[in-house]
Amino acid sequence: MIAELAAKSVYGEFAVKSVAAVYGLAWIVTLAYVAILNAKFARLERQLDEIASLMEAAADA
Amino acid sequence: MALALALIFFYVPNDADQGYSQRIFYFHVPIAITTYCLFGWGAVNAARYLWKRDPSLDLKSYVPMHLGVIFGSLTLVTGSIWANISWGTWWFWGDTQLTTFLIIFLFNCAYFMLRFSVEAGERRATYSAVYALLGVGLIPLSVLGVRFAQSNELIHPITFNSNGANMDGSMFLTFLVALSAMLTLAVTMYLVELRGKRIDDRLRTIRRLAEGRA
Numbered sequence: 001m002i003a004e005l006a007a008k009s010v011y012g013e014f015a016v017k018s019v020a021a022v023y024g025l026a027w028i029v030t031l032a033y034v035a036i037l038n039a040k041f042a043r044l045e046r047q048l049d050e051i052a053s054l055m056e057a058a059a060d061a
Numbered sequence: 062m063a064l065a066l067a068l069i070f071f072y073v074p075n076d077a078d079q080g081y082s083q084r085i086f087y088f089h090v091p092i093a094i095t096t097y098c099l100f101g102w103g104a105v106n107a108a109r110y111l112w113k114r115d116p117s118l119d120l121k122s123y124v125p126m127h128l129g130v131i132f133g134s135l136t137l138v139t140g141s142i143w144a145n146i147s148w149g150t151w152w153f154w155g156d157t158q159l160t161t162f163l164i165i166f167l168f169n170c171a172y173f174m175l176r177f178s179v180e181a182g183e184r185r186a187t188y189s190a191v192y193a194l195l196g197v198g199l200i201p202l203s204v205l206g207v208r209f210a211q212s213n214e215l216i217h218p219i220t221f222n223s224n225g226a227n228m229d230g231s232m233f234l235t236f237l238v239a240l241s242a243m244l245t246l247a248v249t250m251y252l253v254e255l256r257g258k259r260i261d262d263r264l265r266t267i268r269r270l271a272e273g274r275a
C-alpha cells in the first residue's frame with residue numbers, strides 16, 4: 001500500500017514516511033499521556049486504600 | 062478522530078503543489094490552533110483568578126498551560142517534519158511564524174520554572190497567573206504580526222487570510238473535522254487531568270485528617 005501511495009505522490013516514498021511519522025508521533029504522544037494518567041489514577045487508588053486502612057484502624061481502636 | 066483520519070487518508074485529494082506530504086497540514090495546523098486555545102484558556106482562568114482569588118481557578122489555569130506545552134511540542138515536531146520535506150531543512154530561522162511560535166512555546170515552558178520555584182500558596186498562584194497573562198499577549202504577535210511582515214519574509218504557508226480559507230471545499234471540510242477532533246481531544250484531556258488533580262488535592266486533605274485521628 002505504501003508503494004502505491006508513494007507512486008501517486010509528488011515527493012514519493014519519503015513523503016509517505018514523513019506523513020506516517022507525523023501521525024504515528026501524535027498517536028504515541030496520546031498513548032503516553034493516557035499511560036501517565038493511568039499511572040496517576042493507580043497511585044490515587046493506592047492512596048485511597050491506605051486512607052481506608054487508616055480509617056479502619058482508627059475505628060477499631 | 063477516526064472520521065478525521067478516514068477523511069485525511071481516504072477522502073481528501075493530494076495537493077497539486079505539495080503532493081502527499083500536504084496531509085501533515087490536517088494535523089499540524091489543528092494542533093497549533095489547539096495550542097493557542099489552551100494557552101488562551103489558561104490566561105482566561107488566570108485573569109479570573111486574579112479577579113476572584115478562587116484557588117480552583119489557579120488549577121484551571123495551570124492544567125491548560127501544561128497541555129498547551131504538550132500540544133506546542135507536537136506542533137514544533139510535526140512542523141519540522143513537514144519543513145524537512147518542503148524546504149529541505151528541519152528548521153528555518155528566517156520564517157517569522159516559526160520563530161514567533163518558538164518564542165511563545167519557550168515563554169510558556171518557563172511558566173513551570175516560575176511556578177515550581179515558588180512555594181504552593183497564594184503567592185505562587187498570583188505569580189503564575191500574571192505570567193500566563195503575559196504569555197498570551199504574545200499569541201497575536203505570531204498569528205497576526207506575521208501577516209503584516211514583508212511578503213519576502215513569508216515562506217510559511219498561510220491557511221487563512223482576509224479572503225477566507227486557501228483551500229478547496231473537500232480540504233476545508235477535512236480540516237474542520239480534524240480541528241474539531243483535536244479540540245475535543247484537548248477538552249477531554251483537560252477535564253480528565255483537572256479531575257485527577259482535584260482528587261489528588263482532596264485525598265491529601267483526607268489523608269492528613271485520617272493520620273490525625275489514627
